Each structure stands twice: as C-alpha cells, then as structure tokens.
Amino acid sequence: MKNEQEIPKEYCPYCGKNLIRILSEQEQKKYKLRYVSEKIGVSNWDSIFAWKCPYCTKTWRR
Numbered sequence: 001m002k003n004e005q006e007i008p009k010e011y012c013p014y015c016g017k018n019l020i021r022i023l024s025e026q027e028q029k030k031y032k033l034r035y036v037s038e039k040i041g042v043s044n045w046d047s048i049f050a051w052k053c054p055y056c057t058k059t060w061r062r
C-alpha cells in the first residue's frame with residue numbers, strides 16, 4: 001500500500017525551502033524512517049525552543 005500522504009510538508013518561513021527530505025530505500029531500512037526534517041533544533045538545556053533553517057540559517061520559534 002502506498003502511503004505518500006503521510007509525509008508532511010514543512011517549509012522554512014523565511015526562504016521557503018522544503019525542509020522534509022525523503023530518505024532513499026537503503027536509508028529507510030537503516031534508520032526505520034521514511035523522511036527526515038532538515039531543520040536544526042536550537043536548544044536551551046534539554047528543550048528545543050527554536051528551529052534553524054540549514055539553508056538560510058534564520059531561526060524561528062517553535
């Protein structure tokens with residue numbers, strides 16, 4: 001069964017880049033994940049309070 005619709009869409013609010021990367025078949029097997037989000041968590045102690053875009057390096061609040 002195809003379940004393409006399970007992959008969320010997530011874009012950087014600043015540069016509009018798609019932050020969801022679909023993994024290759026090998027990676028999907030290796031990591032047991034279908035996709036990863038490329039945004040970077042900015043954390044304070046152990047809680048992430050903001051995200052950073054890897055493309056434009058701007059940050060935004062969760």
Ligand SMILES: [Zn+2]
Pocket residue numbers: 012013014015016017053054055056057058
């Ligand atoms: Zn960006």
